[in-house]
Amino acid sequence: MMDREIVVIGAGPAGLSAALEAARAGAEVLLVDENHKPGGQLFKQIHKFFGSKDHQAGVRGIDIGVQLLEEAKELKIDVWLNAEVCGIFNQNEVWIVRDKERSVTVRAERIILATGATENAVNFPGWTLPGVMGAGAAQTMINIHRVLPGQKVLMIGSGNVGVIVSYQLLQAGADVKAVVEAAPRLGGYGVHTAKVRRAGVPFYTSHTVLEARGKDHVESAVIGRIDERWKPIPGTEIELEVDTICIAAGLTPLVELAFAAGCRPVFSPVLGGMVPVHDAAMRTSLPSLYVAGDISGVEEASTAMEEGRMAGLSAARSLGHIDDATYRIRYEAVENRLLALRSGLFGQKRRDAKEQIVSQSQG
């Protein structure tokens, strides 16, 4: 068994930020990720981020990813790729399988879980046909692998993921036939929605997908209007000739490791479902375990990076790496940026939900 001060699980925006912050504070950090490249889902985000200048607004996710990796290199952070974490024992032993063949257990004084989230599915007749996929899957194919999963696309869901991926599909050369939204109103940020609208893509509110048709692959999709009780209205069906149906119906936090380790759960519908209870400094109900990013409640990459900094900072401080005064200054800076990101029409709801989770950690 080997020993490390801090093990960070997941090298996406949250995990990378956590590792950087902890290493800057002087902690000895090991960053592990199951993929063969670090960055998580950051490298498929080719759009510019929101927020203020402090949050790197206006910078594309992909460029932020490059920057984080460079910093990790400069700080000589130990990164294990192709390293799958299979369990956490006694709250401080991380069982890792490297390259699918070597089993290693690392004893960590602090563990930061930044495992992210997975896309939700929507079930309808034909949804298992090839060509029906998560919107994030289509985004991975076009922006990372540079292949188009289809030429004619139907997007289910008008939230940020739905409209951003719709626009990126258009940029990649696909024809987006329609965006369908079950709610009576569109759900995404105006800037992204307007871009898709200007490109001439029709939006269908109060509509849902009823069926995917095709033999070996999607050949068409049937959509229809739904009433106030979300029931399809007969006679309103429209058949669209598409070869791809993308589902942008939200994400669910990847909490398995946290709950298997014994973290206390709390249900947060606004933030994606069951999440580990944590305090404002990202510490869970287990004193050696921290969380950051989508595992602690689904938000955006910008909030994930701030939460990562918070987790890295507090884990390093709990090991005595920074004095209280420095900690206070850095903590408040991160806290203020998080507050700014959780303001406004969309942010307030997330801020309230986060406060609800944090309130569970006291008492």
Added chain:
Amino acid sequence: MNRIFEHPILGPLEDTELVRIFVDGEPVEARKGEVIAAALIATGKQYFRKTIKLQEPRGIYCGIGRCTDCVMTVNGVPNVRTCVTEVEEGMVIETQLGYGKWGRGINS
């Protein structure tokens, strides 16, 4: 061909070394370092496997190694996640039936 050669943000697709893989016995040129699923989508492959009872087709769903919908038999090993496994020179990729069998795919 479903490759994106030109892109307004990412620029032109960079030239890269090619590797030859075999998909259900047919030789296919793939880009070194890309995942199997990408190479197959580039060729327009319609489905990656069929289910055991109803022979229903399946393809990629999550694209990031979580859902296991895109598994195929690779070099005789069944249930390999094609969306997170990189192509290698000479790799033998086979459409899979059900849980697959060690050593062979659906068409061999």
